[in-house]
Amino acid sequence: MAPMTRSRAANEGNVPFDIHEKYYRQRAGAGLIITEGSQVSKQAVGYINTPGIYTDAQVEGWKGVTKAVHEDGGKIFIQLWHVGRISHPDFHNGELPVAPSAINPHAKSFTPKGFKDTVTPKEMSIEEIKQTILDFRNAAKNAMEAGFDGVEIHSSNGYLLHQFFNRTSNVRMDEYGGSIENRARILFEIIDAIKEVMPENRIGLRLNPSLNGIFGMEADEETIPTFDYIVEKLNNYDLAYLHLSEPFNDVSEIDYLVSEIAKRYRSMYKGTLVINAGFDQEKGNKFILEGLADAVAYGKPFVSNPDLAARFELGAELSEWDQDTFYTPGEKGYTDYPTLQESKA
């Protein structure tokens, strides 16, 4: 199950509670669940009601979730998230959100007062970068305490780490910018820091190399060479998996981007490869049979089909998801999708 923000931690401390327990338990048949992005610090947030993994109360809340999933035979990794510049001063007592460089993504932040335009963020100092690395490490430590089977570093979809990778969002001239190696540095420092507090083979990470024109991310000629460098370097680690997304939109007309991500990176990456975005059962099986990936992560189909794996096994019909309740508080559109058996009854 692919990571999906569902914005149900509608309480002051952004603490997961019973409703999360129920939702994830319903989906334990996935095999491996990757949770919604969960902020690694107070500063890492950019959307209302997303859960965190940096306070004791949040760790306690997640314990209920991991217990429920394990009781029902599933495994669960938590996605560790820092949104960087996809945020708003309303989340930070009027202070600016932080990013590798002071460049406005011209995107939207989902604040307590509705969607607001992003602002020009503050360029992170070296000290702030080092603190962020420690925040990821602390979040991973908390995740182990909360009973997760592993963590997925969210280095994808235009958020903080992706902002470091791209030349259009990172114009730094210190050791975190100016070259491919420097722009990728923070990711490897985070992996190295997390390795200190948990087994390396329980760390996964997510990349979306051809993301363009979404979440304020603009690709250029150095984008794919940057991801090539990252993927090659990941071979030096014994990670749980590398989770890649096929392009979220059509990039076939852009000659410096790659339309077939699994095809490019399967031969480059030696470890376990998870592929995602826009897959149905047939396409998923095809990729596995052709050796293009070791596993497929399904997102939206899991919103409305808690028993998706069982439905695939039976060749059963799938329920449609309701986009209007992706991010609304409460049980509606969250825990009220029936399993096949329940809908038959």
Ligand SMILES: Cc1cc2nc3c(=O)[nH]c(=O)nc-3n(C[C@H](O)[C@H](O)[C@H](O)COP(=O)(O)O)c2cc1C
């Ligand atoms: C409601 C919703 C929330 C999402 N939240 C996250 C998230 O927190 N982290 C992440 O990496 N991707 C997130 N995504 C992207 C999904 O993981 C996935 O890449 C995308 O839905 C495409 O896969 P699919 O076609 O199987 O749905 C989200 C997608 C949806 C629909």
